Amino acid sequence: MNTLSKLNDADDDLALSMILPLIERAPIVAKRVSEHRPFADDKALCDAILHELRKLNEEESLALFRAHPELAPNQPHLMTEASQQEQARHGLTSQDSQYREKLSSLNDQYQEKFGFPFIVALACHEDMGSVIQSFEMRLADSREAEVQRAIEQIHAVSSARVQTLSSVGNTNAESKTMHSVKSNHPTSSLAVWSGVIGGGVLFIISVVFVIGGIELGLGSPFRLGTGAFPFITGLILGALSLAICFYELRGDGLSSTPDWIGSAAICAALAVFALTAERLGLVPAAFLTVFVASLPERNLSLVSKTVLGSCVGIACWILFIELLNLPFKPFVGF
Known part of the structure; x- marks a missing residue:
């Protein structure tokens, strides 16, 4: 017994x-x-x-x-x-x-x-x-x-x-035995579902970016074309999405019910970026994208989410505008 x-x-x-x-x-x-x-x-x-x-x-x-x-x-x-x-x-x-x-x-x-x-x-x-x-x-x-x-x-x-x-x-x-919480950010079956779905959505978006970048023209190594930014972004997103799926599938498997809130937040974040990149500039768009994607994460405070979004926005400015010299404005009117 x-x-x-x-x-x-x-x-x-x-x-x-x-x-x-x-x-x-x-x-x-x-x-x-x-x-x-x-x-x-x-x-x-x-x-x-x-x-x-x-x-x-x-x-x-x-x-x-x-x-x-x-x-x-x-x-x-x-x-x-x-x-x-x-x-x-x-x-x-x-x-x-x-x-x-x-x-x-x-x-x-x-x-x-x-x-x-x-x-x-x-x-x-x-x-x-x-x-x-x-x-x-x-x-x-x-x-x-x-x-x-x-x-x-x-x-x-x-x-x-x-x-x-x-x-x-x-x-x-x-x-x-039942699943026990394993970190400050615990991994559960619902979390696995959220990660896999999010990774899949991210991969689809990356393919769109890559194809769009090629169609717009990549330019040369010394003078990047209009499509260089979306092409590079697509490659990065593709690698990231595959890494997310691989990492999540190494866990305990999928539950029968996915975490639709987490998945919806990821999709909403991508939509936010698409709607704000040209209207507000790269830095605000990156900030809002990260902030919206992190909303369901209860282990992060509002301050932490704000700081994280700000850091990503600044990093995008330095990488894509200052270092790669891509034709994007950090802020509208800047």
């Missing part, structure tokens, strides 16, 4: 004791989750946890957040066993950790701004560089966004613990 079967067949007290370690210091949530039994599979258990987390009111949510430990706490032995193991994987339970001073400063800034500790699913990060980068990015977010993200991260922690519990209880169950 595997662990999930034992959980389904257990009496109320035993079931609660099995669920408690999955959700950090949240006995009320654990009890509510146990009432969802029986669970058809690991995913059903994870879905029940997420359902109950999202039902919490603000007061309950804050109480749950504040029960979580900071990263690299001064008294790591006071954490739950699961938290000690998760933080120890990154060396954060050691008083000699090289990240202790940096994290102490970040912890103080985060607590002062949001009123609860920074919550992150360490299982989703390969190294501390990734953790600190996520920490610094989230400090720029709004409190509302961080409350929602804290719920998502608690669910990600629980999902990883469910997977661990299942694999310990049944060594043959690994292929049947």
